Amino acid sequence: MPRAKYQKILEKRAYPPGDHGKEKQYRSGRRSDYGNQLSEKQKLSFIYNIREAQMRRYFMRARRLPGVTGENLLQLLERRLDNVVYRAGFAATIWAARQIVRHGHITVDGQRVDLPSFQVKPGQTIAVSEKMRNNVHVVESMEGSAYNLPYIQVDRDARSARFSSIPSRDEIPTPVQEQLIVEFYTRLT
Secondary structure (H helix, E strand, O other): OOHHHHHHHHHHOOOOOOOHHHHHOOOOOOOOHHHHHHHHHHHHHHOOOOOHHHHHHHHHHHHHOOOOOHHHHHHHHEEEHHHHHHOOOOOOOOHHHHHHOOOEEEEEOHHHHHHHHOOOOOOOEEOOHHHHHHOOHHHHHHHOOOOOOOOOEEOOOOOOOEEOOOOOOOHHHOOOOHHHHHHHHHHHO
């Protein structure tokens, strides 16, 4: 192909592709309120690795609790066992944390728990099972762990963590606007 054709392919146009691209120049890139709400809800679902049906159930549960619904929602999600395992640094990602929990490598107060959605209560101790304590993935993620949260006290040597209290919104390191998520689900109910 001659060089001129490559330049034509790479040139940036001021309109979107397609037959009607030039006609749609009037359309702005601003999202609707619904689009913003949906985006925030999807971001939260991705951060905590939960599906839509679970998210809806958490919202309904948060709505029934006293206090601010958005803050209640984040607190419920933050108390999930897979999330606590991730925040404590036992796993490098939320997906790896879910797998470690699902495979039965986590104990809560000495009892094996294999439900990623298990709600951890304040005062409970979460630990990695004996056979997984020296696992290369657990050791690497403990070394590279960046979270230092006031509501989770981690004992790196014992590979255990204590969930001390339910976090306030200021302590939760989730970059979402929970009010938009509340508005999204309120619209649907």
